[in-house]
Amino acid sequence: MIGADKIIQKKKEFLFPSSHGNHFYKNPPQIVKGDMQYLYDDQGKEYIDFFAGVSVMNCGHCNKEILDVAISQMQTLQHTTIIYLTEQMVNLAEKLATVLPGNLRRSFFCCTGSEANEGAMLLARLYTGKNDFIALHNGLHGRTHLTMSATAIPMWRADPDLSRCIHFAKNVYSDTLDLESAAKASIESIKQVIEEQGAENIAALIAEPIQGNGGIITPPLWYFKELKALLEQHDILLLIDEVQTGFARTGKMFAIENYGVVPDIMTVAKALGNGMPISAFCTNDEIAKAFTKPSASTLGGNPVSSATAMAVLDYIEKNNLCERSEYLGAILKQKLELLKEKHPIIKEVRGLGLMLGAELVKANGEAASEETDLILEKLKDRGLIVGKNGLGRNVLAFQPPLVITEENIEVLIQNLDDVLSEL
Numbered sequence: 001m002i003g004a005d006k007i008i009q010k011k012k013e014f015l016f017p018s019s020h021g022n023h024f025y026k027n028p029p030q031i032v033k034g035d036m037q038y039l040y041d042d043q044g045k046e047y048i049d050f051f052a053g054v055s056v057m058n059c060g061h062c063n064k065e066i067l068d069v070a071i072s073q074m075q076t077l078q079h080t081t082i083i084y085l086t087e088q089m090v091n092l093a094e095k096l097a098t099v100l101p102g103n104l105r106r107s108f109f110c111c112t113g114s115e116a117n118e119g120a121m122l123l124a125r126l127y128t129g130k131n132d133f134i135a136l137h138n139g140l141h142g143r144t145h146l147t148m149s150a151t152a153i154p155m156w157r158a159d160p161d162l163s164r165c166i167h168f169a170k171n172v173y174s175d176t177l178d179l180e181s182a183a184k185a186s187i188e189s190i191k192q193v194i195e196e197q198g199a200e201n202i203a204a205l206i207a208e209p210i211q212g213n214g215g216i217i218t219p220p221l222w223y224f225k226e227l228k229a230l231l232e233q234h235d236i237l238l239l240i241d242e243v244q245t246g247f248a249r250t251g252k253m254f255a256i257e258n259y260g261v262v263p264d265i266m267t268v269a270k271a272l273g274n275g276m277p278i279s280a281f282c283t284n285d286e287i288a289k290a291f292t293k294p295s296a297s298t299l300g301g302n303p304v305s306s307a308t309a310m311a312v313l314d315y316i317e318k319n320n321l322c323e324r325s326e327y328l329g330a331i332l333k334q335k336l337e338l339l340k341e342k343h344p345i346i347k348e349v350r351g352l353g354l355m356l357g358a359e360l361v362k363a364n365g366e367a368a369s370e371e372t373d374l375i376l377e378k379l380k381d382r383g384l385i386v387g388k389n390g391l392g393r394n395v396l397a398f399q400p401p402l403v404i405t406e407e408n409i410e411v412l413i414q415n416l417d418d419v420l421s422e423l
């Protein structure tokens with residue numbers, strides 16, 4: 001083990017400056033081992049992981065049942081999915097069709113969330129014959145040209161020549177309005193963009209059901225029904241990005257199910273592979289027909305990733321992770337609400353299932369960014385890994401492996417209470 005200092009030195013010497021500051025800590029640990037909801041550093045210190053690598057490790061780190069499948073597939077066949085017939089990807093597509101919302105049943109597999117969103121946007125163009133998109137403030141959709149263009153968070157918009165085909169509308173977050181009013185204002189803002197740009201130019205609206213990096217921004221339960229109806233009036237597709245919210249994270253297999261809406265196109269990534277790179281864009285039979293030109297990803301849906309993803313879906317089902325996420329999420333949310341009563345720095349607790357955020361603000365209403373960093377550092381020192389997000393980097397993010405226990409939650413809450421009291 002080379003140790004944290006050496007890793008930082010090598011990052012500085014051999015990676016790009018863009019990757020230097022991405023970790024959360026002044027003194028980041030070197031993580032060397034994972035075991036379900038626990039992580040271990042090079043000193044042997046144990047951490048309870050309450051972030052799961054941003055909703056990636058939903059089934060836990062080094063989950064033995066899933067690893068057994070992955071290792072066995074690795075020892076049998078690693079290959080591309082193109083050229084020859086292999087069965088793992090089609091089996092996964094068939095299985096995925098049984099859990100996707102409504103009439104979504106066709107999948108195109110790739111390796112990352114960005115790639116899935118890029119493909120989904122291409123599909124929307126091919127099906128509608130239209131070119132432009134609506135995206136929402138605070139949204140994050142990826143690192144490729146179109147998906148970075150559709151990303152509204154300034155720190156993730158590095159390209160100086162972003163596409164002009166993306167038109168931004170308000171999301172449901174507002175400093176001044178309550179959630180209901182902000183959600184209505186968002187719908188109005190989308191209507192306005194459609195009017196200004198012309199429905200005949202807009203292929204799709206792309207949105208996360210709950211904005212992750214944007215600060216666990218959680219629309220009210222009527223929001224997506226009203227949005228879908230509006231888009232249908234104008235023949236605009238609803239493209240839902242479930243990259244961070246999918247696979248039992250929010251108490252349902254997919255977060256959009258909480259909203260009773262079936263999107264036209266949906267993307268999945270992260271937790272589908274539980275650490276193995278695999279993603280997909282998914283749609284119904286009719287829209288899929290528009291994608292006829294040959295297209296394939298060399299390693300998208302490769303046998304190892306597909307077999308692993310199949311094991312992930314089996315594990316979620318067998319262990320009732322949707323119900324678990326809903327149940328434990330309600331407990332964690334209630335305890336965070338109690339902390340909010342005690343510590344005025346917590347402005348709001350929001351989210352669904354085990355995708356929860358606590359927004360921290362100073363007494364003058366400004367984002368408590370430095371305090372958030374301090375809390376993260378102190379929790380880490382106490383053996384707890386928590387995330388942060390939001391435009392002001394002032395939202396504590398709780399997105400643990402769904403295998404955490406009530407006792408783990410109790411430990412988190414006690415320590416968070418202590419740390420908030422120390423501030």
Ligand code: PMP
Nearest residue numbers: 112113114140141142212243244
């Ligand atoms: N969409 C959402 C909602 C995400 O959270 C992310 C990554 N944080 C992406 C897309 C991009 O995924 P990837 O990093 O796998 O390209």
